[in-house]
Amino acid sequence: MITYITVDSTVTGVGKYAYDVYNLLKPESEIIQIIFNKKFMDKYYSTPVMGTKYTALNYFMSKTIYRDIIKDVNSRDNIIHITSQTMKPIFKAKNMVVTIHDVIAMQKNIASNSIMEKIKNIYLRQYLHEYIKYENIITISNYVKSMILENFNINKNNITVISPYVSNNFNHIMDKHMLRKKHGLPENKKLILSVSSNQPRKNLGMVKKVMEGLGTDYKLVRIGSQVGDSITFHNVSQETVNEIYNACDILYFPTLMEGFGYPVVEAFKTGLPVVSSDIEVIREVASDAAILVNPNDLDQNIKAVKNALDNKENLIKKGYSVSDRYSPEVIRNKLIRYYNGIMEDAVRDKTN
Template structure:
């Protein structure tokens, strides 16, 4: 979808009719493969031709992967300079957006992650997704903490803000955000579902052992993902259990990288338990994907995950190796009960419910013009 200025599609039907005079630009800063890019595509699909994806290509691995949208590269290789001089660094993007504003008149910019910052463009509506707590940093670096505080201070007075959870919404209010904050849970892709194929056949197809309990871990290798504890838990569980990693290699794990959602869904269906013991999460999408796939979940007893998982997962202290190991054994024993609860919980995160909530948000934003 690499549109030229002024060539945004004018497709509106059904519940999109109220947006006939509006166009939406989805502003994405992350390469394909991650949850933010996927979420950006969900918004494109919901708007059914009334939107265009703008990729601000902050330096990162993954942009070489085939993707859609209109790409704009920054002037600097330094992330700090790109943020400090955002409008200068992405001047071509600003010029493009201004041209669309002049031609279309009514324009909404929806930034899908706070770390893009916001471009200074007059005469448009803005929505900013904030997906992480202002109180959390990946490291204790003073420079990073200062940057985070400045970033969140720059967003405090934005008129429209979207968060993934009610927990984060209240954290932003406590931080001093003054605008309209809407908590909208992320959806899972309809690709994730129970497959009418035996676990034995799936494991054969994927090259997985038939005689082990498979614990699957789906995450990056950021410190908050707590991979060192996963390694210790697997040692504690013994040889009857084996780890499948979607991400970086961990110990003797069977590892998959660069897979599509269809393959990931097969892995969920072939596994016995998802282990997701993060110290911090803005949401935790693999939890919901596992629920929809009929996979029991063992995850961290922390505020955001309590909101997302409800009573459908086994919640554990992410620092307690023994407690996590016992939680996994309980998940194996209580498999059918957890599958039933997970499938029921997944309904709350369907693309249908997400669409309803996003269109209500867009309606409120555009009516305030």
């Protein structure tokens, strides 16, 4: 049995990861959502572990407020997998695993300038310093592993790279006309899809500039926050997200920093050409299946979007091939081998 522990809702990237790996290994898995902040309440978790209504109190008094679940989890002999380094380190069970998605909190040039974000990053850095002491660390890309080793003096053998998977619910739908009509999207425009939060590292200012440079034959479709006069979707189901991908002509993802980059693979699986950033993690994830550009060069980005549309058949074919690396079956087998290795080591240590 694997016990996954999350603090995130499934609308976030790290929350989606938690729910995905839990579902991947059911029924040999369970998931516990701990509520530090009520805004992360999620309909998918029927019995979350509640704190008080005061977020700050939940963090400062966590060992008291969550003492029952801490005692329960720490007494277990099975694998306890903390699904993100954003979870406050309050558990110390026998067989602990943590997934470190990124070390963005360590990158001061990417972080938000707001006071609250600066305070948040102080705590996230503290959490990272605790989690890197674990003997069992999963990272979601080789890039993140290299960043951990660059920022911390730890044994590289403690870190295993197992990427997330992208659900088979993402797939190609032939009838683009029907999908545009269903979701109120214009049929006489080239639709540029942008999927992200509004964090500074998502580079939404460039998205707006590129759309202005492309002209009136193009229209921006956003899953996330509004950008300019975009057609914007919020809090939609995975089925709807898949349909929006299929209704569009290209994914444009000029991110400045990622731990993985879900939208790139989601676009590959739905048969959508991709223009993204020429940064290490996207080069790793996308291989040669996307057009990669300097995310700060406006002219290069505009040309790349047009080029992707002109060469879409070749990009789509390559994208399908790369997406196979991130199938549920591939990632499930990697996780099972990883967990089995931990338990074999635990038995060996117990008998010695």
